[in-house]
Amino acid sequence: MKRKLIIDDLERDVDIQWKNIKNIILKIKDDGTIVISAPKGVLIQRINLFLEEHIEWIENRISVIERNKKKKWQLENGGTIRILGIDYKVNIFASDENFIKLNMNQFDIYTKKSENLDYSMKIVDKWIRNESAKVFQESFESTIQNMISYKKYKIDIKPRKMSKRWGTCYPQKAVIHLNSKLFHAPKELIDYVVIHEIIHLKVPNHSEKFYSEMEIYCENWKEKRKKLNSEYYGYL
Numbered sequence: 001m002k003r004k005l006i007i008d009d010l011e012r013d014v015d016i017q018w019k020n021i022k023n024i025i026l027k028i029k030d031d032g033t034i035v036i037s038a039p040k041g042v043l044i045q046r047i048n049l050f051l052e053e054h055i056e057w058i059e060n061r062i063s064v065i066e067r068n069k070k071k072k073w074q075l076e077n078g079g080t081i082r083i084l085g086i087d088y089k090v091n092i093f094a095s096d097e098n099f100i101k102l103n104m105n106q107f108d109i110y111t112k113k114s115e116n117l118d119y120s121m122k123i124v125d126k127w128i129r130n131e132s133a134k135v136f137q138e139s140f141e142s143t144i145q146n147m148i149s150y151k152k153y154k155i156d157i158k159p160r161k162m163s164k165r166w167g168t169c170y171p172q173k174a175v176i177h178l179n180s181k182l183f184h185a186p187k188e189l190i191d192y193v194v195i196h197e198i199i200h201l202k203v204p205n206h207s208e209k210f211y212s213e214m215e216i217y218c219e220n221w222k223e224k225r226k227k228l229n230s231e232y233y234g235y236l
Ligand SMILES: [Zn+2]
Pocket: 196, 200, 206
């Protein structure tokens, strides 16, 4: 039996099979199809409930599968790098000092080891960490201004290197970590992640309450999430 399930705003096929087994088994195929094997006699209502209970696990599995399919961005002389949503041409120059210069649409990397791409990448990482901190702070200050019931929170915003997520919120510690790689994305997508994490100060999980807050504070958040995950995962 087939049914549909909305995950991450996309319709997914759920393939339900009844078998001679004892427990409900859930699997995700590489094409993103969700496969449920259920003991004979189990009602569809029970299976729907099971899917609802495992929705977060399914979301996570699917995002891992999709991420693995995406091509990773790589630093390359003559290639491109996207900064705040704008593409720049990468130029690597030998130099006595390590630094980065942005002019017009050129991203110039001056490096002591111009033949060593890993070394250049470290310079880029460091530059992104520094630059992103300012942008993240600005984004936080401007977005929270419009979130009336959240204004009271005093929060530290810190860029972090993360490989799997765009942000994390620690309400008890009053800290939000943002993935420094968000710096590749345009400001409106950074704001989207900031709003998402700010809402976690009050609503820790991704419950209905959470999404109704997203509706209030973030216009077109579903499109923004889709854009972020489809265009910027390659930078993680
Ligand atoms: Zn979240």
